[in-house]
Amino acid sequence: MRTPSLTLIALDIDGVLNPLERTSATTGVASMIGEWMVQRHQPVIDRLQRLLALPGVEGAWLTTWLEMPWLLDQFEEELGLTGLVPHRAPHPSARTRTGGTAFDGRFDADVSFSSASQQWWKIRSAELLIDLVKPSRFAWLDDDLSRAGRPQGDIWWRPGVSRSRFLFAPDARTGLTVPQLDALEEWLRDSEVDTRTGDETKSSSLNGPTEDARNLISVLGPTLVATLSGVDRSVARSWMSSDGDVPSGEVAERLLFARDAWQRVSAAEGDDVARAWFVGGNPWLKDDTAIMAIREGRFAEVSAAAQALVDDSWSG
Structure with missing residues (x-):
């Protein structure tokens, strides 16, 4: 018997959905979110919407925008992703609308906001997100993944593709592209797990x-x-x-x-x-x-x- 598995797609914003290289109005759509000008390639957003709506697929925000969740609300609404990204990863120190800061004690005191650090906050945030949602398969799209620091020998967070994970670092200048989402969709389509050999499948995916x-x-x-x-x-x-x-x-x-x-x-x-x-x-x-x-x-x-x-x- 084969049953669908839950696949979680963790999304960054800047350098992924918001390309850092400014484009003309004919190729990108720009919007003001708070005090920040962000842009998007609409064909990419349209394709992402369809992928997040697939059965057994759920989205999660894993972005520095989690520091200001009310702006993330605006971004999500502007891109038409409301309801398609039901999960939000933890952030070490999220701000509040009243000017305060909410600290998350699950992060170590030496957590770093530099992606080159071995204590990069997003690695710990991804771990907490996976523990919370418990997906069978995990995808993470973040331009900093290719530069991320990690303990010596830790290969789990290295960009790559296997049966259980899809970790990809787009070029921050251009952000995600449609061909890259084609590759993600191909991986998503192979999302069934044979329950008769669940232990064997899990062992293989970790290898x-x-x-x-x-x-x-x-x-x-x-x-x-x-x-x-x-x-x-x-x-x-x-x-x-x-x-x-x-x-x-x-x-x-x-x-x-x-x-x-x-x-x-x-x-x-x-x-x-x-x-x-x-x-x-x-x-x-x-x-x-x-x-x-x-x-x-x-x-x-x-x-x-x-x-x-x-x-x-x-x-x-």
Whole structure:
């Protein structure tokens, strides 16, 4: 018997729904929310509305706008998302309309508002949100995810895609795009869980690096995946076996990042272009290949190169 699972989509605003690069009136719609001018690409909002209305899908706000919840109310109403985003993640110190501050004691005293910090507040907020809603699957769209600090070896919050999670960092300049929401919808459509093998499914979903390795090998082959991971080809081949090695540490980080890069490029350009992009010399990477740049941990450069291709600005 198969039953639908609850999927939670956590949404940032600035750099995601509100692109930071100002556009003309013909391509974007601008509105005043409080004292702030925000803009949106209406086709993106229309598509997001449809995704949030799918059965078994619920939205959640995970944004700095939680600090001023009354402005978040206005933003939600302006974009036509009222009722489609029923959840709000906790914020360490939300303001009140009377000028006070409501502190949330579930956050440590050393919580940071810098995404580069290992104590970034949004990581803790996401944990609390998941504990509250208890979704079977979790998606998080935030432009700061690719820069987020995290404890050494913590790969759970690294951008990437697996059966149970979809963590994606849009380019803050352009915000979310329709092709990126196409990729999210494809992931959402695969949302059923076999209740007869629930424990096995849960164990598999937590083993994200192995799943990502298998997905990459299916499109790039074991030699290229071994190269980008920094392991022997025999190790990469073992990942295809149910009793094989489990990637960990820096290897797992490379695999998760490579899976995210593949998802971004293939969703926009197709698998053939994505494979050529991984193995071809790239001017955004000083004519290195994405394979070698990922192996060397140059994630920010590779992310910029992938976004350049998606934006049709790659000159390679």
